[in-house]
Amino acid sequence: MMDAGICTLWITPGTPQMASNLKLKSIDIGNRASAGSIVYDSLRKAIIDGELEDGTPLRQDDIASQFNTSRIPVREALSKLEQEGLVTNRRYRGAVVAGISLREASEIFDFRILMESEVIAASVPKMTSASIAKARAYCDEFRRTDDSKKWSKLNRKFHYSLYRDSGLKYHLDMIDNALDRTERYVDTQLSISHGVEMAYREHLAILEACENGNAELAARLTREHISGVRDELLEHLGGGR
Amino acid sequence: MMDAGICTLWITPGTPQMASNLKLKSIDIGNRASAGSIVYDSLRKAIIDGELEDGTPLRQDDIASQFNTSRIPVREALSKLEQEGLVTNRRYRGAVVAGISLREASEIFDFRILMESEVIAASVPKMTSASIAKARAYCDEFRRTDDSKKWSKLNRKFHYSLYRDSGLKYHLDMIDNALDRTERYVDTQLSISHGVEMAYREHLAILEACENGNAELAARLTREHISGVRDELLEHLGGGR
DNA sequence: AGATTGTAAATTGGATCCAATTTTATTGAC
DNA sequence: GTCAATAAAATTGGATCCAATTTACAATCT
CATH class of the missing domain: 1.10.10.10 (Winged helix-like DNA-binding domain superfamily/Winged helix DNA-binding domain)
Known part of the structure; x- marks a missing residue:
């Protein structure tokens, strides 16, 4: 099946090429x-x-x-x-x-407050300018877009880009799961009142704290930010039902 | 198949009995x-x-x-x-x-510190005397036993009995997973030096804080306790490898 | 009518079979 | 003997089949 003549494209006798040197547009068939x-x-x-x-x-x-x-x-x-x-x-x-009860949602937000404030504090000292730039891009896009479906996605990307540099893989996994469970409900919170505008201002403040290397402030702002989202969401859901 | 004469034992005409009124020794076949x-x-x-x-x-x-x-x-x-x-x-x-690297183990212990101190603080105000008694029983058994295999089990039961009253199901699930991943390695830590004796003393102190309703102290002692276990374990594993 | 029982359809859990892939054993060349 | 190429065995992924269980529904009785 593998004729030598055909194979010369990717095997050069004497100078075996690595797949990584080929730079082809390819999907990893093996994985x-x-x-x-x-x-x-x-x-x-x-x-x-x-x-x-x-x-x-x-x-x-x-x-x-x-x-x-x-x-x-x-x-x-x-x-x-x-x-x-x-x-x-x-x-x-x-x-x-699976649905989620008010008290479950509330508990998961409390969990997020604990996790994310800790992780961002660990992240700030290690944060690269690339991460900051990425976060700012998501932050801007967040304010500009009118698509309510994109808000929670961009919100998530913004926060996550500030966490990744911590290198705390286990914590990040736990945050991922918590976000998975609550993301559906965040859209509703952002839609009401001036949720997006307020979130944007809070995001900017967090971003600034990160840029200034002020880990403790970034943690506190993150705590307050998530806490605010939780309270508004619970108020909204609690009243709506 | 169901003759009326036979059925009179559990169905009385005119007063329909609920299955829950029957009080029979039974196993839940359905589940x-x-x-x-x-x-x-x-x-x-x-x-x-x-x-x-x-x-x-x-x-x-x-x-x-x-x-x-x-x-x-x-x-x-x-x-x-x-x-x-x-x-x-x-x-x-x-x-x-799945094995676990030193830095993964260390991170999971950090996670536990965060979680368990928070949960025990939330638990203390709601803690019943039954929970305290149970925790004390596990604590005693922990000191008495010589079976190294039982140490981590009893250690886990002790701590968990102090967390359950918090009612924070999500947090408890997360703690469960963290314990699942590290339990194997705790035995080695307890075996070395005077791990069991030191753990016992620290357990007693945590228990006392809970009995006195001092949530903040219980949280701080829990932090220090897990932190100590982590440091000893890492030192031991790091040196051994 | 309303409750109850028996039956058929729908649905899931598990067993067995085949295909895709990896691993191991074998062969051949140098 | 060592290395690569090849073939065979072992192993996993997925499809199909059957059994266990639930659900929907018709029939029956009070």
């Missing part, structure tokens, strides 16, 4: 995603973005046929999502999109 | 565990207890035949364990027991 992870990514996105309402049943057969696959990868995906708290699975009864 | 969860529980315990060394390959076929089941439930279990960070799964290469 391509499994069917399960594709289904998982897709479902996760749909739930986080709020496209699937809380309580929506997730039928294995339906999903399987949508992805032209069998139920095995779907079960794998649903199992993972259950562990992340995005769906609830009941034996022989199937999976539904 | 019995799935094959996957049995495999999962068993593997999780084995890994946490350190019975399976880091890097041990977990062959689906081997495990399946050990449990007299097919590979499907095994895959489900391995997938869950991967998400918890107890195994690492590589496509087509199988799962191995």
Whole structure:
């Protein structure tokens, strides 16, 4: 199958080329995603973005046929999502999109306050100018856009770009999960009153603290910022129900 | 099949009995565990207890035949364990027991410090005398036992019994995962020098703070306690490798 | 009508089979 | 003997099939 004449393109006798030197537009065939992870990514996105309402049943057969696959990868995906708290699975009864109670949401926000203030404080001393620039770009885009669907995404990217330099992978994973569970509800908070404008001003203040290398201030502002979002969201959800 | 004469034992015509009024010795047939969860529980315990060394390959076929089941439930279990960070799964290469690097271990301990001090502070005002009694029992048993395998288990039970009253389910889940990942390594720390004796004294101090309703002190002592365990463990592992 | 029971359809859990990939054993050249 | 190329074995991923369970619904009785 591998004729020598054909192979000269990527094998030069005597001077073996590394794949990394070729600079081709290519996808990593060896590490391509499994069917399960594709289904998982897709479902996760749909739930986080709020496209699937809380309580929506997730039928294995339906999903399987949508992805032209069998139920095995779907079960794998649903199992993972259950562990992340995005769906609830009941034996022989199937999976539904997991809702969140007011007190659960409140607790997760408290968790975020604890985590994110700690992580940003650890991040500030290590923060690169590239990270700051990235954060500022997200921050600007956040204020400019009118698409309410993009707000929470950009909000998330802004914050996360200030956390990454901490190098605290475990903490970042935990923050990721907390954000996954609450992101759906943040849009509603940003939509009401002047949520976006206020968030933007608070983001700027955090950014400034980071630029000045003031870790303690950045942590305190982050605490207050998330705390404010939590209070407004709870007030809104609590009154709406 | 259900003759009226026989049924009079549990159905009295005119006064329909609820199943909950029957008070029969019964097991919950409806909620019995799935094959996957049995495999999962068993593997999780084995890994946490350190019975399976880091890097041990977990062959689906081997495990399946050990449990007299097919590979499907095994895959489900391995997938869950991967998400918890107890195994690492590589496509087509199988799962191995996940080890932990020094810096990962250190980070998880830092995470625990943050979480557990916060949770115990929230727990103290709500703490019942039953919880205190339970914690004291675990504390005593911890000092008395010579079985090094039981130390970390009792250590964990002691701490957890002081956290439960907080009612912070999300935080408790996060603590659970952090403990799952580090429990294997705590035994080694307790075995060295006078780890158990020192831990016992620190446990007593935490217990006393809880009894006195001093949340801030309990939090500070918890911080210092976990911090001490971390430092000793890192010193030991860092030197040993 | 309303509650209750039995039955069929829908749905999930698990077993078995095949395909894709990796790992190991083998062969051949130098 | 060492190294690469090749073939065989082992292993995992996914599809299909069957069993267990729940749900929907019709039939029956009071």
